[in-house]
Amino acid sequence: MYRVVIDPGHGGYDSGAIGFGLLEKDLNLKESLYLKEELERSGVVVKLTRENDSYVSLNERVSIVNAFGADLAISEHFNAGGGTGFEVYHSIYSPIGQLGNLVASLIAAEVSKIQNLRGDDGVFTKKGSDGDYFFFIRETDPTAIITEGGFIDNEEDIKKLSNDNWLRQYAVAQAIGICKYFNIPYVPYIPEPTPEPPVQYGVVTVSVLNIRSGAGTQYEVLGTLNKGEKVKIANQVGDWYSIYWGDHGGFVYSKYIQVITEQYGVVTVSVLNVRSGAGTQYEVLGTLNKGEKVKIANPVGDWYSIYWGDHGGFVYSKYIQVI
Numbered sequence: 001m002y003r004v005v006i007d008p009g010h011g012g013y014d015s016g017a018i019g020f021g022l023l024e025k026d027l028n029l030k031e032s033l034y035l036k037e038e039l040e041r042s043g044v045v046v047k048l049t050r051e052n053d054s055y056v057s058l059n060e061r062v063s064i065v066n067a068f069g070a071d072l073a074i075s076e077h078f079n080a081g082g083g084t085g086f087e088v089y090h091s092i093y094s095p096i097g098q099l100g101n102l103v104a105s106l107i108a109a110e111v112s113k114i115q116n117l118r119g120d121d122g123v124f125t126k127k128g129s130d131g132d133y134f135f136f137i138r139e140t141d142p143t144a145i146i147t148e149g150g151f152i153d154n155e156e157d158i159k160k161l162s163n164d165n166w167l168r169q170y171a172v173a174q175a176i177g178i179c180k181y182f183n184i185p186y187v188p189y190i191p192e193p194t195p196e197p198p199v200q201y202g203v204v205t206v207s208v209l210n211i212r213s214g215a216g217t218q219y220e221v222l223g224t225l226n227k228g229e230k231v232k233i234a235n236q237v238g239d240w241y242s243i244y245w246g247d248h249g250g251f252v253y254s255k256y257i258q259v260i261t262e263q264y265g266v267v268t269v270s271v272l273n274v275r276s277g278a279g280t281q282y283e284v285l286g287t288l289n290k291g292e293k294v295k296i297a298n299p300v301g302d303w304y305s306i307y308w309g310d311h312g313g314f315v316y317s318k319y320i321q322v323i
Contacts, residue, residue: 240252
């Protein structure tokens with residue numbers, strides 16, 4: 001497994017750049033946490049140099065990187081001081097600088113899809129009197145890069161930097177670039193499907209039930225339902241149910257409706273008769289085989305009324321396992 005250290009720049013009393021009410025240290029940490037999530041999902045082992053708003057010296061950051069045995073170190077920053085767009089720095093030295101250029105270029109290519117790049121391709125080096133200008137790049141053992149995601153004091157950039165959705169897209173772009181560098185597949189986040197709320201039905205329990213145009217007895221009566229009739233419930237409004245009825249719907253008093261939650265069951269015997277009524281004295285309409293799934297309309301004593309064919313039927317409930 002590849003190992004990466006992510007370094008959220010600044011922190012604690014060191015706020016970093018400031019612009020439009022945002023502190024760079026906070027953006028750095030948020031982006032680093034998003035990037036950590038993306039890389040870990042893709043199988044990369046990740047360590048952060050800080051996980052909260054604390055001050056960590058440059059020497060401590062470098063020590064964390066070197067002790068972790070990282071394959072890559074990336075320090076997350078955002079810029080200020082006039083300008084716009086993304087830039088990334090790597091070492092001036094070979095061969096580590098060549099590797100730095102490779103990963104920086106791969107990341108910049110992905111980031112270019114959501115953010116403009118500084119210079120020709122967004123990739124830079126910076127030389128100082130001691131070699132590499134940046135301490136983080138100069139003193140770490142593995143390939144190290146520093147990213148600047150945008151300018152916190154730029155009116156156009158801040159629209160992106162203050163948007164959590166964009167910050168997540170930025171983390172995805174960086175993660176894809178890093179995965180390409182390691183030659184491993186990037187694993188995207190696939191949200192769990194939101195289960196649809198269960199469809200509710202109800203059965204009228206009184207002889208005649210008024211359907212009204214609103215949730216109250218002061219509203220006009222649109223029609224009536226008879227005892228035993230089944231209705232589809234849209235939602236509850238106080239003591240009333242809004243129901244699907246005709247072309248426009250209506251409201252019925254909830255205390256006169258017995259709610260039936262939509263249920264399914266599986267046949268547990270080799271062959272199960274489907275009958276025309278709730279009892280063995282009724283005609284056999286057909287059969288179901290073991291393992292077949294049925295939609296249950298409602299229980300009738302020891303039997304289930306099920307949706308079957310064009311007209312429905314009844315099966316003995318002890319041979320159905322509700323799921």
